[in-house]
Amino acid sequence: MSRIGKKPIPVPQGVKVAVEGQTVKAEGPKGKLSQTVPGSLSVTVEQNVLTVGRSSEHRTVRALHGLMRSLIANMVHGVKDGFERKLEIVGIGYRAQVQGKSLQLALGYSHPVIFPLPDGIQAEVEKQVSITIRGVDKALVGQTAAKIRELRKPDPYKGKGIKYSDEHIRRKVGKKAGAK
Numbered sequence: 001m002s003r004i005g006k007k008p009i010p011v012p013q014g015v016k017v018a019v020e021g022q023t024v025k026a027e028g029p030k031g032k033l034s035q036t037v038p039g040s041l042s043v044t045v046e047q048n049v050l051t052v053g054r055s056s057e058h059r060t061v062r063a064l065h066g067l068m069r070s071l072i073a074n075m076v077h078g079v080k081d082g083f084e085r086k087l088e089i090v091g092i093g094y095r096a097q098v099q100g101k102s103l104q105l106a107l108g109y110s111h112p113v114i115f116p117l118p119d120g121i122q123a124e125v126e127k128q129v130s131i132t133i134r135g136v137d138k139a140l141v142g143q144t145a146a147k148i149r150e151l152r153k154p155d156p157y158k159g160k161g162i163k164y165s166d167e168h169i170r171r172k173v174g175k176k177a178g179a180k
């Protein structure tokens with residue numbers, strides 16, 4: 001039995017969870033999310049506790065069991081508290097600013113890079129070099145942060161670029177002058 005899949009998911013105060021057929025819907029102070037569960041799995045709600053069960057011991061069903069439990073747990077946590085990812089911009093002249101539903105970035109190119117934010121994602125810029133991505137959907141927050149980071153990946157020689165705030169860039173030694 002999956003260790004993760006069999007763990008119950010407590011539903012906190014202020015969060016409403018409804019199971020309609022194979023769809024699990026969660027609604028909380030931060031927003032609404034829904035997740036479709038495969039037919040081989042079942043979700044039950046009893047006394048503010050969600051449990052995910054499976055119909056067979058087939059390998060793919062066992063693999064989906066833990067996955068669906070984690071996705072539903074992230075959904076419940078997201079509508080209650082939300083998720084955030086912090087990015088830092090390193091480099092002289094590199095900066096960011098929020099303009100409506102888009103992020104304008106100066107990353108050393110000849111033109112400013114305009115990144116449109118997807119629905120359900122908010123960006124906040126502190127001190128022009130620190131970006132905070134917030135949202136209800138954990139996967140969408142992570143994907144948006146990864147796409148922004150990909151606009152200018154950190155350079156291993158000087159460390160310039162966009163990096164996660166908790167990321168450590170392994171630096172390489174450059175050329176030695178006059179080495180024979």
